[in-house]
Amino acid sequence: MEEEMRFIIITGLSGAGRTLALRIFEDHGYFCVDNLPPALIPKFAELCRQTRKNKIALVIDIRGGDFFDHLFESLKSLKNMGYSYEILFLDASDEVLIKRYKESRRRHPLAPERRIIDGINLERKKLEPLKAASNVIIDTSYKTPAQLKEEIVRRFIETEKETGLLINLVSFGFKQGLPLDADLVFDVRFLPNPFYVDELRMLSGNDPRVREFVMNCPESQKFLEKLTDLLKFLIPCYIREGKSQLVIAVGCTGGRHRSVAIVNELASLLRKEGHKVIVEHRDENSGGGEKDEL
Structure with missing residues (x-):
């Protein structure tokens, strides 16, 4: 053949x-x-x-x-x-x-x-x-x-012999600009900012202490709940339409704390649903602070 x-x-x-x-x-x-x-x-x-x-x-x-x-x-x-x-x-x-x-x-x-x-x-x-x-x-x-x-x-x-939708999750900082290839963009600057906690400022959202700070906020839990509900509706629609990759971008001001923690949590939830997920923390080490937060 x-x-x-x-x-x-x-x-x-x-x-x-x-x-x-x-x-x-x-x-x-x-x-x-x-x-x-x-x-x-x-x-x-x-x-x-x-x-x-x-x-x-x-x-x-x-x-x-x-x-x-x-x-x-x-x-x-x-x-x-x-x-x-x-x-x-x-x-x-x-x-x-x-x-x-x-x-x-x-x-x-x-x-x-x-x-x-x-x-x-x-x-x-x-x-x-x-x-x-x-x-x-x-x-x-x-x-x-x-x-x-x-x-x-x-x-x-890697996807030559694979089927289904590949989901790319990107954390970023609005200071460095939006990811140009994003299909969906979510803004998490409404969440409490670890930048203002002295012992967390120089860490990233990959650190368990920052993750705990961000996820202990009730708004974080509610946001992830509503976002996953939205994606459960959207992903089958994208698959039916023939989309092979979906890029979801989550941003905070500097791209170091909140967006990183939220992307990691979202990746875990999507993988439990059986989706192939790739994570990229674009601005985690960019050095951008978050002083001018909303």
């Missing part, structure tokens, strides 16, 4: 990590091509089928110029030919992208004679429809190469 072909389309903002992502897939046995003109995708898929290449990763981006405008037409043809595909969109904040361009001393491909931010803004606008159609969006603003590799492996490589 012929193995089903798996296509991963890697796209996103210039400077957000597309080349690194392609190397990660290549290291895991994917046949990889960078900057393939979208119009050639259907013919390329047929060639891969004839040569029995069943795992393919393609980087498609605005470097193709006018060719990029044919992407959705080519993807429709790919689907009509009976091939399925997934779109991985890599994003990052404007500030981080500008810093990366400055460090590499490169010009933005859409604004070679203008400011970098002009190119970023134009690229975001061009990529809006593709981002909306993406299966997975990863914000690389705060990720090291090792962390990006770990997330791609978890979301794609």
Whole structure:
């Protein structure tokens, strides 16, 4: 029996990590091509089928110029030919992208004679429809190469033979900005703040003392009760709709105490329900305080 072909389309903002992502897939046995003109995708898929290449990763981006405008037409043809595909969109904040361009001393491909931010803004606008159609969006603003590799492996490589919904729980600090790939965002700044307790200030929500402080609050228990009820309703709906990953972000001011403790508790509850859950504490060690709490 012929193995089903798996296509991963890697796209996103210039400077957000597309080349690194392609190397990660290549290291895991994917046949990889960078900057393939979208119009050639259907013919390329047929060639891969004839040569029995069943795992393919393609980087498609605005470097193709006018060719990029044919992407959705080519993807429709790919689907009509009976091939399925997934779109991985890599994003990052404007500030981080500008810093990366400055460090590499490169010009933005859409604004070679203008400011970098002009190119970023134009690229975001061009990529809006593709981002909306993406299966997975990863914000690389705060990720090291090792962390990006770990997330791609978890979301794609480890799930190749798995079914069901993969739930990513992310704790974060509003001071550092929202996770760009979040599907659901919850604000726990209404809970008592361990920052104002001297012996807890320098600890994180992973410490049992901080966990006890946060969870002893009746509002914490009530919040988790209502949140789990909501997720029990939503998760089957997402599965029926065909969603493969769900990113739930929980934020406090600095991302060190309350959000970390709540995410850990939520992960435990969801795992007891049989869900596959991955936890990331994005800002636990960012050094952000919570002084200007509501």
